[in-house]
Amino acid sequence: MINTHFCKKIIEHYWSATRIDVLHSPFVFDLYNACIKRTKSNTDFTLIESLRKKLKNDNRIITQNDYGANQSVRKKSVKYFAKQHAKPARIAQIIYQIIKHYQYKNIIELGTSLGISGSYQAAALRKNFKTDEVHFSTIEGADEIAKVASENFSSLELEKYIHQYIGKFDDVLPDVLKKYDTIDVAFIDGNHRYEPTMNYFKQLLPLIKNNSVLIFDDIYWSKEMTKAWEEIKQNDKVTVTVDLFFLGLAFFRKEQTKEHFKLRIF
Numbered sequence: 001m002i003n004t005h006f007c008k009k010i011i012e013h014y015w016s017a018t019r020i021d022v023l024h025s026p027f028v029f030d031l032y033n034a035c036i037k038r039t040k041s042n043t044d045f046t047l048i049e050s051l052r053k054k055l056k057n058d059n060r061i062i063t064q065n066d067y068g069a070n071q072s073v074r075k076k077s078v079k080y081f082a083k084q085h086a087k088p089a090r091i092a093q094i095i096y097q098i099i100k101h102y103q104y105k106n107i108i109e110l111g112t113s114l115g116i117s118g119s120y121q122a123a124a125l126r127k128n129f130k131t132d133e134v135h136f137s138t139i140e141g142a143d144e145i146a147k148v149a150s151e152n153f154s155s156l157e158l159e160k161y162i163h164q165y166i167g168k169f170d171d172v173l174p175d176v177l178k179k180y181d182t183i184d185v186a187f188i189d190g191n192h193r194y195e196p197t198m199n200y201f202k203q204l205l206p207l208i209k210n211n212s213v214l215i216f217d218d219i220y221w222s223k224e225m226t227k228a229w230e231e232i233k234q235n236d237k238v239t240v241t242v243d244l245f246f247l248g249l250a251f252f253r254k255e256q257t258k259e260h261f262k263l264r265i266f
């Protein structure tokens, strides 16, 4: 079925995105050049992408108890989840660059799936820090999917950088957040609906600091998600937002005036 909201919004985005040569904000200009602009591949990218390739050929059948927007139980192959759920390399590599460039170390991800985006985040942490200097948690509701993610983290020797939690976000998130004094990055990539997204945003807010960034996936996937994104942009604590269409970045830097940017990544 064609997602007309998504199609309409992608056309709007491509017409209204800011041209990089007229980008006036030094902060966003630096963000673009250091994290968003396409970069050369590196060993981390090669290893994670070769794992993705393997997963795309993995015929093992696993069960997903979907606590997200679909609310169903489905039995599908690992290759199905690798193709349908994992963030594409271009998107995951932007998150990797953000974590590496700003030397972020306290990170939480909602939605592990097979661990592709989690592997990128952990690999970025490994570039700057030792295991005991960082705190990265990732939460997944479907235990059989989380088990495959755990194998994947081990195969990339990243497991020491990752705390995996299994359970519904609603049940697990409050206790996981108690383990943090501050959050540098939260990547919200599951349960793409208005109420839950706003609920996670509100739970994360008390832990954000001036340099933090909240990253929301699929902000144009549905009208509900776009409503949530528009409301997040208006929140008093949010200053700069950067809309990459597939991801929405919300920053809290008090030194910036409130301003919303749209940038093209493809």
Ligand SMILES: C[S@@+](CC[C@H](N)C(=O)[O-])C[C@H]1O[C@@H](n2cnc3c(N)ncnc32)[C@H](O)[C@@H]1O
Pocket (backbone or CB within 6 Å): 064, 065, 066, 067, 068, 069, 085, 086, 087, 110, 111, 112, 113, 114, 115, 116, 117, 118, 139, 140, 141, 142, 145, 167, 168, 169, 170, 189, 190, 191, 192
């Ligand atoms: C899009 S996938 C995550 C993809 C992953 N971040 C990546 O790029 O590799 C979303 C995941 O969130 C999980 N999920 C959705 N809603 C959830 C909820 N309410 N509680 C726990 N897990 C949930 C789903 O089972 C699914 O595996």
